[in-house]
Amino acid sequence: MKGLVRAAWAAVRSAEVLPSPNIWHWPEVYEVENRAQDVDGEIWARLRSTYDWAGRDVVDVGCGDGFHLPYFARDARGVVGVEPHPPLVERARARVADVANARVLTGGAQRLPLPDACADLVHARTAYFFGPGCEPGIREADRVLRPGGVLAIVDLDGLAEPYGPWLCADEPRYDPRVVEAFFDTEGFTLTRVRALWRFERRAELESVLRIEFSSKVAERAIARTPGLSFEVGYRVHTRVKPTGLLRGQSSVSSSTSISPRIA
Numbered sequence: 001m002k003g004l005v006r007a008a009w010a011a012v013r014s015a016e017v018l019p020s021p022n023i024w025h026w027p028e029v030y031e032v033e034n035r036a037q038d039v040d041g042e043i044w045a046r047l048r049s050t051y052d053w054a055g056r057d058v059v060d061v062g063c064g065d066g067f068h069l070p071y072f073a074r075d076a077r078g079v080v081g082v083e084p085h086p087p088l089v090e091r092a093r094a095r096v097a098d099v100a101n102a103r104v105l106t107g108g109a110q111r112l113p114l115p116d117a118c119a120d121l122v123h124a125r126t127a128y129f130f131g132p133g134c135e136p137g138i139r140e141a142d143r144v145l146r147p148g149g150v151l152a153i154v155d156l157d158g159l160a161e162p163y164g165p166w167l168c169a170d171e172p173r174y175d176p177r178v179v180e181a182f183f184d185t186e187g188f189t190l191t192r193v194r195a196l197w198r199f200e201r202r203a204e205l206e207s208v209l210r211i212e213f214s215s216k217v218a219e220r221a222i223a224r225t226p227g228l229s230f231e232v233g234y235r236v237h238t239r240v241k242p243t244g245l246l247r248g249q250s251s252v253s254s255s256t257s258i259s260p261r262i263a
Contacts (some may be wrong), residue, residue, distance in 0.1 A: 021154050022211045024085055033208045034067040036196035043154060043234060046193050047123070050238045051150040056120035059144060061109050061137070066092030066102075071101040072123070080119075084108045109137035117146045125154040131182030135152035138186065147243040152236065154182070157192060160233020166221050170214050180235070188237040198229040229259070 023030040038044070044202040055183045060068055063081030065088050072079045083089050089106050096102040107113040109127065118194040121140040158164040158176030168174055180190065199205040205228060210218045 005065045009047060014189065020062075020064070020085070023088065026064055026211045027088065027091060028241065029207050029211050031233070032066070032199070032204050033197075033211075036197045036199045036204070036208065037232070039198045040196050042193050042195045043236065045192055046236050047152055047154075050191075050236075051154065053120055053121045056231050057112065057118060059112070059120045060121045061102065061112070061122060061124040061185055063092055064088050066123065068093040068100050069104070070099055070253075076101065077168045078102075080105060082107045082109075082112055082114075100203055101254060106157070109134075111172050112140045112144055114144045116143055119144045120146055120149045122151045123154070124152070125203075125222070126156060129152075133174070133179035134182075142241055147241055149241050151188075151239045153188070154234055154236050155179075157233035157235045160192070160194070162221070162224060162230060163232040166213055166217050169220075170217050183235075183237045186239070188239045191236045191238070193234045193236055195234055196229055197232055200228070201229060 037160040058072045058076045061083045081104040088179045105113045
């Protein structure tokens with residue numbers, strides 16, 4: 001997280017993509033992290049209780065190497081992952097090569113390469129940390145959602161021990177309360193979720209913490225984390241797109257759908 005808030009604001013002002021310092025540089029270690037996260041499925045359960053995507057169209061914004069796409073594809077009618085970083089796009093496409101109802105497109109959150117009103121659920125996980133400045137991505141999500149669809153933003157809870165304080169220690173200008181206030185003002189409902197991260201080997205746990213934090217904070221986190229697991233707090237922000245008048249959007253038929261396998 002170190003220095004990311006400053007970079008985030010610069011990226012927003014210049015309409016550039018904000019690099020992800022973990023998965024962009026260490027995709028193999030991040031794969032280990034993904035497998036270890038939320039082993040009991042608490043986040044999935046919360047998302048499902050908010051909006052069941054079975055038989056629906058899902059867009060995963062900032063999908064990375066596509067780790068979550070096969071899970072959505074088990075029940076969804078169609079799934080599209082959108083990712084700005086070309087090497088990750090290729091990894092994601094390889095992951096879903098045999099998944100008939102999933103595809104991956106290159107693009108950023110501010111300009112989703114999708115038509116209006118084509119999705120029922122737009123999901124973004126650990127892609128919207130910063131609150132103020134994310135408005136263009138939120139507007140784009142609203143554009144591609146059908147009326148009654150849901151935008152679900154999952155991020156890390158900076159107020160929850162032990163992970164949140166480590167995150168904030170690396171970037172003291174990042175204020176989780178400001179982020180929460182932003183999403184509240186934007187009309188999102190907040191649910192806090194505690195998820196268990198569990199690793200198979202101690203070396204894996206340590207390598208993940210070292211790609212997530214500066215060396216000083218990582219070593220402190222490692223010293224405070226015995227064994228192979230720890231809990232991480234998440235915030236799940238959800239907002240339903242109104243079924244009435246669409247805010248500043250053109251009238252588009254809700255029958256527009258996501259066509260699988262069209263790159």
